Amino acid sequence: MTYVEALEKLEKWGQTHVLQYFDELTQDKQQELLTQIEETDFSVVESCKHKEELNKKGVISPLAAMELPEIQACADSFRETGLEAIKAGKVGAVLLAGGMGTRLGSDDPKGMYNIGLTKDVYIFERLIVNLMEVVKQAEAWVPLFIMTSDKNKEATEKFLKEHDFFGYNKEFVWFFKQDMAPASDYEGKVYMEEKWKMSTSPNGNGGWYSSMEKGGINQIVHEKGIEWLNVFAVDNVLQRIADPVFVGATIQKKCAVGAKVVRKNAPDEKVGVMCLEDGRPSIVEYYELTEELMNAKDEKGEPAYNFGVILNYLFREADLKAMLDKKLPLHVVEKKIPYINQDLEYVKPEEPNGYKFEGLVLDMIHQMDSCLPFEVVREKEFAPIKNKTGVDSVESARALLAANGVQL
Ligand code: UTP
Numbered sequence: 001m002t003y004v005e006a007l008e009k010l011e012k013w014g015q016t017h018v019l020q021y022f023d024e025l026t027q028d029k030q031q032e033l034l035t036q037i038e039e040t041d042f043s044v045v046e047s048c049k050h051k052e053e054l055n056k057k058g059v060i061s062p063l064a065a066m067e068l069p070e071i072q073a074c075a076d077s078f079r080e081t082g083l084e085a086i087k088a089g090k091v092g093a094v095l096l097a098g099g100m101g102t103r104l105g106s107d108d109p110k111g112m113y114n115i116g117l118t119k120d121v122y123i124f125e126r127l128i129v130n131l132m133e134v135v136k137q138a139e140a141w142v143p144l145f146i147m148t149s150d151k152n153k154e155a156t157e158k159f160l161k162e163h164d165f166f167g168y169n170k171e172f173v174w175f176f177k178q179d180m181a182p183a184s185d186y187e188g189k190v191y192m193e194e195k196w197k198m199s200t201s202p203n204g205n206g207g208w209y210s211s212m213e214k215g216g217i218n219q220i221v222h223e224k225g226i227e228w229l230n231v232f233a234v235d236n237v238l239q240r241i242a243d244p245v246f247v248g249a250t251i252q253k254k255c256a257v258g259a260k261v262v263r264k265n266a267p268d269e270k271v272g273v274m275c276l277e278d279g280r281p282s283i284v285e286y287y288e289l290t291e292e293l294m295n296a297k298d299e300k301g302e303p304a305y306n307f308g309v310i311l312n313y314l315f316r317e318a319d320l321k322a323m324l325d326k327k328l329p330l331h332v333v334e335k336k337i338p339y340i341n342q343d344l345e346y347v348k349p350e351e352p353n354g355y356k357f358e359g360l361v362l363d364m365i366h367q368m369d370s371c372l373p374f375e376v377v378r379e380k381e382f383a384p385i386k387n388k389t390g391v392d393s394v395e396s397a398r399a400l401l402a403a404n405g406v407q408l
Helices: 003-012 027-039 043-053 068-087 123-138 153-162 205-214 217-224 244-252 291-295 321-325 394-403
Strands: 091-096 144-148 173-177 180-182 192-194 200-202 228-233 257-263 273-277 280-284 307-316 331-335 354-358 371-375
Touching: 003 027, 043 180, 043 331, 043 354, 068 091, 068 123, 068 244, 068 371, 091 205, 123 244, 144 153, 144 205, 153 173, 173 205, 173 217, 180 354, 205 217, 205 321, 228 244, 244 257, 244 307, 244 371, 273 307, 307 371
Parallel strands: 091 144, 091 228, 144 173, 257 371
Antiparallel strands: 180 200, 228 307, 257 307, 273 280, 331 354
């Protein structure tokens, strides 16, 4: 793209400040910036100007979950079906590790965080140990696909290689990279991170499947005959991955997707809840849940929207292909965005200072024809690490790990 073309594009989107240092740059850096401008979709930034109108929900109604008593009664049969699928190589795992983990406040990828007290215990290590339990049970390696972003790819790959994948068979591990999106101030002006570079951040965890396609991973998925993909977050150190009982239940119920859920601990707990939206499976975010929905009861007199998602989904791969032609709704999220100020100082803000633009995996659920919300015991399977202290923190996760007999 030439300078003139870049200027034209930026004028269209009201972002000409991106070129303000152009004349001061070396030729290489000029080229770098022109390429970034060419590749950037500025329309996403526009969405912050009408963010109230984004993601309008349809008519919400309850979606019953498969609860613990039913799961316990059928556990043997579910486990058998699940193990059969895993042994046959039909189940893969997708680790979403492209996020920036800004709330945790570490510069390293979140998975590299050491939560040990008397010895090193890394978040990545905990996940691998959990997955290994299934590998042992099934006597088969589960293919593991790891999503990273431009910001943490190198560090993640280096760390895992240095630690020899914590004993996982590296022949069964693949990396792929998600796309980036520009980040802006509250007026929708894109921040600059360097004179030759706009501030960008990973474009949300919703792009995982299209990024797998772009990265050639889906070809591997097809060659290997993988039929189910268990997508999971990097930060829940207690979760079970490729859990045979969950896999078996989703297969037996012939659902396009299974979603692990926990019973909410309070009506206003900050988790997205499973529901139907215009008759299709969906998730309402906690901030979208009205008083009326929060207090609604089902026919048994129980809260009707009582099961929160924990970002552990099992997708039937064949049903995901249609996703490639669809655009996920955009979420405008307030975050801390590093930038260079007028004095060209690099600023790392302590408080949110603008918007990032993200597509979310939970919006993929609404594209699926059927979903099985599958209850798990919160104290045994949900220990997310979002913050350093307080709710969903290193501290709370350590306590939960200890309660489950994990040495730290
Ligand atoms: P979070 O919503 O906790 O976001 O991600 P985050 O960016 O990691 O953390 P904060 O909000 O800045 O503190 C939930 C899961 O989705 C992944 C994360 O790595 C985590 O496993 N994720 C998030 C991605 O893979 N890509 C993204 O762009 C965002």
